Amino acid sequence: MISEEQLASLSYPAMPKMVTNSLPGPMAAAVIERAHKAQTPTRPSVRGRLVIESAMGAGFTDADGNVFLDMSAGVAVSSVGRNHPKVVAAIRDQSEKLMHSAGLVSDTTVSLAEKLNATLPVGLKDESFSWFGMSGSDAIETAIKFAKAITGRSQxxxxxxxxxxxxxxxxxxxxxxxFRAGFGPLMPGAMHLPYPYCYRCFADMKPSECGSLCSKYVRHKLTTPNTGADDVAAxxxxxxxxxxxYIDPPAEFLQTIREVCTAKNxxxxxxxVQAGGGRTGKMWGHxxxxxxxxxxxxxxxxGGDLPMSGVVIHERFRDKLPQASQVLTAAENALSNRVAMTNLDILTDPEDDLMGRAVIVGEELKAELREIASKSKFMDEVRGRGLFIGIELVSDKEKRTPLDAKRMGAILQKCELQGVRIMSCGRYGSTIRLMPPLTATRAHLRAGIRALANAIAEVEAETVN
Ligand SMILES: Cc1ncc(COP(=O)(O)O)c(C=O)c1O
Structure with a gap:
């Protein structure tokens, strides 16, 4: 397994390190001011206080010389860390040979599909083929279209x-x-069933007593006549x-979906898009x-440092897809292909065993976080697998009242002031998600949760007073 020393050499030597007393510092503030004028208000970064100028491993710097520890890995992207030396070398090498390849067959695209195939579980490995895009959203759009074309159905x-x-x-x-407000009407035929968010069960039941209600509801909706789900493609x-x-569902839930989908074609x-790529301790969450x-x-x-996405499709559907019907001019870029291949090599290197390490380090982190939570007023459930960790913050543990946006914002800002970037998520915006690079050292991760614990304790204290 890769050593802590080897991992440390991939990141800035001293991190986090703050040189300004407040954020943004003067140089960063000037960039943000320009961003407000030049950039769309629809990007969350325009509301933020952090500016990124350069990056290395689990860290990034701003224009004022602050060095931040990124406990969110660039929103679950930089699993191997930013600017990994092998990625930089691949970019240098490939950029001299070929980058854009639209409409032409490139060995780099074929090789990426083959390398990706090698990471797939039995049932898809050697029995599937790949489509490539540039963002998670375009991969989803493509999967929806393909499912409709394959089944001839619309929901x-x-x-x-x-x-x-x-x-x-x-x-x-x-x-x-x-995200949805003001942008409708959206694609017709979409429907939503409950996901097993057991901490906040829609039926107010405990996992031990519900008999996997969410699974039962999937089965009911898709197999009972006259439920409105009569034309389901996918x-x-x-x-x-x-x-x-950041919810880790019971196995029965995905297993039930599989069973019902098979029965109903x-x-x-x-x-x-987010759980995949090794973060949970396996290459693919499922x-x-x-x-x-x-x-x-x-x-x-x-994709990591370069935009990249894809859809893996089972071989049995190949003939159902209309030829040359899903094309993106900029997709299959040879540079992105090389970077993706390099990332896959790093993530699956058996000697480094980054995924095995994510499981061990993830368990250590969760144990530490649970210890902190047991003494904290706000921190409640700590869950997840590997380095995919969710923490529920509540103002009342008995009632599980989600912590309000103001105090959530204050906690994240206090983390930033200590040089640590942490993000939230969740239906109520009250879940902390820890998704650091798999290459962050134990010392980085401990510094990250120390900053989080300090920030929460400070906001708790402000609440009491
Ligand atoms: C599970 C999942 N699917 C799709 C997407 C969309 O990906 P992108 O932002 O690259 O379009 C995201 C983005 O966070 C995601 O988490």
Missing amino acids: IVAFEGAYHGVFHGSLALTTREN VIVESMQADGG IIMIVDE EHFGVVPDMMTWAKAV
Whole structure:
């Protein structure tokens, strides 16, 4: 397994390190002011206080010389860390040979498909083929179109709390209101069933007593006559729900979806855009549950420093897809292909064993976090697998009242002031999600949760007074 010293050499030597007393510092503030004028208000970065100027491993710097520890890995993208030396070398080498390849066959695209195939579980490995895009959203749009073309049906079933992207099809499957508001009507035929968010069960039941109600509801909706789900092309599900709250579902849930989809000739699409790519301790999140999807979407960690996404489609559907019908001019870029291949090599290197390490380090982190939570007023459930960790923050542990946006914002800002970038998620915006690079050292991770614990304790103290 890769050593802590080897991992430390991939990041800035001293991190986090703050040189300004407040954020943004003067140089960063000037960039933000220009961004307000020059950039769209629809990007969250325009509301933020952090500016990124350069990056290395688990860290990045701003224009004032602050060095931040990124406990969110660039929104679950930089699993191997930013600017990994092998990635930089691949970019240098490939950029001299070929980058743009639209409409032409490139060995780099074929090789990427083959390398990706080698990471797939039995049932897809050597029995599937790949489509490539540039963002998670375009992969989802593509999977939806393919499912419709294959089945000749029109409805897509997704789940409450899902985040699948921001275009008219993928947004119709996403349930967060601030993304949807004002952009309708979205793709027709989308419907949402409950995802097993057991901490906040829609039926107010405990996992031990509900008999997997969410699974039963999927079965009921898709197999009972006259439920309105009479023309379902696909069920799309995140193997572990990300934006909805970093939720690790019971295995029975995905297994039931698999069973019902098989029985009804419905395409099961597993969205691995955020949980996939090794973060949970397995290359693909659904591998934890012993199910094999018909299609799988991926992006983020595989592309890493360059935009890249894809859909893996089972071989039996090849003849159902209209020829040359889903084309993106900029896709299959040779530079992005090389970077994705390099990332896959790093993530699956048996000697480094980054995924095995993510499981061990993830368990250590969760144990520490649970210890802190036991003494904290706000910190409640700590859950997740590997380095995909969710923490519920509440103002009342008995009632599980979600911590309000103001105090959530204050906590994240206090983390930033200590040089640590942490993000939230969840139906109520009250879940902390820890998704650091798999290459962060134990010392980095401990510094990250120390900053979080300090920030929470400070806001708790302000609340008491
Ligand atoms: C599970 C999931 N699917 C799809 C997407 C959309 O990906 P992108 O932002 O690259 O379009 C995301 C983004 O966070 C995601 O988490």
